[in-house]
Amino acid sequence: MYYRNSMSSNHTEISQLGEFGLIDRLTEGLKPVNDSTAYAVGDDAAVLNYPADTDILVTTDMLLENVHFDLTYVPLKHLGYKAAVVNFSDVCAMNGTPRQITVSLGISRRFTVEHIEELYAGIRLACQVYGVDIIGGDTCASHQGLVISITCIGDAPKGKAVKRNAAKDTDIICVSGDLGAAYMGLQLLEREKVASAGQRDFVPDFSGKEYLVERQLKPEARRDIVRKLAEKGIVPTAMIDISDGLSSELMHICKQSDCGCRIYEDRIPIDYQTAVMAEELNMNLVTAALNGGEDYELLFTVPLADHDKVKDMEGVKVIGYITRPELGCAMVTRDGGEFPLRAQGWNPLAAEEQPEQNDDASKE
Amino acid sequence: MYYRNSMSSNHTEISQLGEFGLIDRLTEGLKPVNDSTAYAVGDDAAVLNYPADTDILVTTDMLLENVHFDLTYVPLKHLGYKAAVVNFSDVCAMNGTPRQITVSLGISRRFTVEHIEELYAGIRLACQVYGVDIIGGDTCASHQGLVISITCIGDAPKGKAVKRNAAKDTDIICVSGDLGAAYMGLQLLEREKVASAGQRDFVPDFSGKEYLVERQLKPEARRDIVRKLAEKGIVPTAMIDISDGLSSELMHICKQSDCGCRIYEDRIPIDYQTAVMAEELNMNLVTAALNGGEDYELLFTVPLADHDKVKDMEGVKVIGYITRPELGCAMVTRDGGEFPLRAQGWNPLAAEEQPEQNDDASKE
Numbered sequence: 193m194y195y196r197n198s199m200s201s202n203h204t205e206i207s208q209l210g211e212f213g214l215i216d217r218l219t220e221g222l223k224p225v226n227d228s229t230a231y232a233v234g235d236d237a238a239v240l241n242y243p244a245d246t247d248i249l250v251t252t253d254m255l256l257e258n259v260h261f262d263l264t265y266v267p268l269k270h271l272g273y274k275a276a277v278v279n280f281s282d283v284c285a286m287n288g289t290p291r292q293i294t295v296s297l298g299i300s301r302r303f304t305v306e307h308i309e310e311l312y313a314g315i316r317l318a319c320q321v322y323g324v325d326i327i328g329g330d331t332c333a334s335h336q337g338l339v340i341s342i343t344c345i346g347d348a349p350k351g352k353a354v355k356r357n358a359a360k361d362t363d364i365i366c367v368s369g370d371l372g373a374a375y376m377g378l379q380l381l382e383r384e385k386v387a388s389a390g391q392r393d394f395v396p397d398f399s400g401k402e403y404l405v406e407r408q409l410k411p412e413a414r415r416d417i418v419r420k421l422a423e424k425g426i427v428p429t430a431m432i433d434i435s436d437g438l439s440s441e442l443m444h445i446c447k448q449s450d451c452g453c454r455i456y457e458d459r460i461p462i463d464y465q466t467a468v469m470a471e472e473l474n475m476n477l478v479t480a481a482l483n484g485g486e487d488y489e490l491l492f493t494v495p496l497a498d499h500d501k502v503k504d505m506e507g508v509k510v511i512g513y514i515t516r517p518e519l520g521c522a523m524v525t526r527d528g529g530e531f532p533l534r535a536q537g538w539n540p541l542a543a544e545e546q547p548e549q550n551d552d553a554s555k556e
Numbered sequence: 557m558y559y560r561n562s563m564s565s566n567h568t569e570i571s572q573l574g575e576f577g578l579i580d581r582l583t584e585g586l587k588p589v590n591d592s593t594a595y596a597v598g599d600d601a602a603v604l605n606y607p608a609d610t611d612i613l614v615t616t617d618m619l620l621e622n623v624h625f626d627l628t629y630v631p632l633k634h635l636g637y638k639a640a641v642v643n644f645s646d647v648c649a650m651n652g653t654p655r656q657i658t659v660s661l662g663i664s665r666r667f668t669v670e671h672i673e674e675l676y677a678g679i680r681l682a683c684q685v686y687g688v689d690i691i692g693g694d695t696c697a698s699h700q701g702l703v704i705s706i707t708c709i710g711d712a713p714k715g716k717a718v719k720r721n722a723a724k725d726t727d728i729i730c731v732s733g734d735l736g737a738a739y740m741g742l743q744l745l746e747r748e749k750v751a752s753a754g755q756r757d758f759v760p761d762f763s764g765k766e767y768l769v770e771r772q773l774k775p776e777a778r779r780d781i782v783r784k785l786a787e788k789g790i791v792p793t794a795m796i797d798i799s800d801g802l803s804s805e806l807m808h809i810c811k812q813s814d815c816g817c818r819i820y821e822d823r824i825p826i827d828y829q830t831a832v833m834a835e836e837l838n839m840n841l842v843t844a845a846l847n848g849g850e851d852y853e854l855l856f857t858v859p860l861a862d863h864d865k866v867k868d869m870e871g872v873k874v875i876g877y878i879t880r881p882e883l884g885c886a887m888v889t890r891d892g893g894e895f896p897l898r899a900q901g902w903n904p905l906a907a908e909e910q911p912e913q914n915d916d917a918s919k920e
Contacts, residue, residue, distance in 0.1 A: 236649040237615035244608035251601035254660040285600040296618040330618045336700030343707040
């Protein structure tokens with residue numbers, strides 16, 4: 193263990209507070225910031241009021257210890273932050289704004305009140321940064337590891353919610369940020385975990401790779417891109433967030449929109465640190481960018497007519513175009529060849545379909 | 557094991573289908589029935605449209621194997637039904653109607669596709685009975701036991717959502733149905749589990765106690781009471797559903813409404829089978845009714861002026877009245893004495909506060 197989850201000097205047993213005492217402590221001082229939050233924590237259900245001219249968006253994600261996260265190297269505060277943000281990202285992927293979350297926690301006996309406060313501090317920080325209200329949840333004992341289940345509610349102007357199923361032939365394919373860094377961050381953390389085994393005062397070496405670690409431990413939802421699209425008057429024809437890898441997500445859009453696609457290998461945005469790390473680990477860089485997952489960038493399609501509007505958008509790159517379905521989904525390689533895309537994303541329920549490099553290539 | 561969770565003749569490994577294949581199979585043929593469900597399963601988030609004149613209600617519950625349920629005697633279909641219904645009950649407790657749920661499942665390797673289909677069949681049945689739409693969820697591998705996290709969204713006419721915090725001195729306290737049966741059902745199931753240990757073809761003896769088993773395994777949310785209240789033009793001043801026991805829930809209302817209460821021992825509704833079982837197990841019947849939990853009946857307060865309206869309501873019993881806070885919370889016993897109420901409900905996070913009879917006296 194080379195971070196400080198277990199180094200808190202205070203250890204209050206959760207049994208000293210009980211369920212209601214713990215909830216009171218975790219939710220103390222919460223003040224709703226959204227007009228749509230009429231009544232938050234403290235009753236059988238929260239009460240929301242949304243105006244009739246909004247599309248209300250609902251998404252949910254469950255995170256299980258040792259499946260989705262490894263507390264050996266994930267600080268609880270970061271875990272809380274990330275658990276909230278991955279839900280915000282799903283709302284952003286619908287062209288929406290996250291507004292409320294419920295937080296359910298299953299807590300095993302090895303966690304103290306201070307541990308759960310750390311976790312919750314991360315959730316609260318994410319909510320503060322994104323202007324989201326915590327409106328309820330459930331807290332219970334777990335006989336196993338830590339369980340986190342978050343449901344997020346958000347909104348979009350009526351009719352402006354963007355699904356995955358309306359991409360059209362000739363649409364342009366765009367992606368925000370850069371890809372593969374979160375996956376490389378995971379490789380780095382795993383490597384340092386192995387190196388640290390049995391050493392009490394191990395100091396991991398992340399120098400020059402801080403970006404990779406941050407992308408893995410503290411991802412952000414691209415709410416800024418949603419805002420910029422609105423400012424420019426662009427409503428994407430299809431949008432999805434990249435949790436399982438570019439390849440997998442692009443195939444979701446193509447399947448649900450009944451179309452094919454071409455993306456260009458040399459247009460896939462990759463950070464310098466990602467490339468260095470791939471070299472160091474002797475991994476195929478493009479494979480990592482295509483299948484790594486957990487980037488939480490936005491992948492979207494816009495009509496060809498919007499090309500001029502998107503081509504100069506900061507933080508957005510045009511990487512290809514939508515085709516008729518019979519042309520299939522493929523990447524045009526640097527040498528001009530075509531490489532069929534495969535959905536290699538995270539799928540622990542289908543063990544045999546794992547990416548080659550790592551069982552945990554990406555998480556949802 | 558004396559039921560058929562493990563007796564299915566088909567065994568399809570979940571890895572054969574993968575996450576997306578499993579979700580497709582579970583959600584096949586789902587058709588939304590509520591106008592507010594604009595777009596359900598299949599995207600980053602569901603899309604809902606609620607009119608502006610509604611209060612939107614949101615509640616969530618997490619169920620963990622061996623904490624909230626024991627698969628030795630809980631059939632998976634019943635478990636699914638109950639997992640959905642306990643959420644519906646929370647919406648009813650706000651004077652609302654459940655409309656949508658998201659379903660997140662953590663599934664360990666010992667479950668087959670057929671097992672999860674059984675579980676989901678129970679969830680779908682509950683949704684069909686209550687007119688609720690399944691709008692999304694998350695399905696992932698669990699290294700531990702089965703994890704079920706459900707979030708329910710519902711509605712009430714604007715301003716008609718009933719919280720816990722507005723009971724007033726002289727209000728009448730009402731409860732629906734009868735109490736303690738679910739707890740006695742649990743005792744019975746635990747007894748038969750012990751008796752069945754190691755016997756392959758054990759047939760449990762539930763004769764004459766079917767009601768208790770049903771109350772434990774297949775509870776219902778009292779939507780009918782919510783409807784009757786609306787028909788009679790009654791808006792309760794406070795309402796809560798009884799998941800942790802009458803005593804605990806009544807104290808929630810009194811604490812949040814800043815008041816006291818008196819309830820009458822001889823007015824607490826108890827079924828004949830519950831009484832027989834308590835006698836058989838040599839347990840205090842009133843303690844079971846006060847603290848047993850999992851009844852999912854509605855406990856509510858109405859102004860004294862509504863007394864005539866509620867006193868003849870089918871399935872509702874007047875059990876006491878609200879007082880000024882300085883009088884505290886107490887039960888008036890049959891001999892005219894006063895017995896202070898204590899919140900003895902389920903609290904596995906505070907082990908020392910367990911009810912005397914059983915660690916699992918009630919679950920949330």
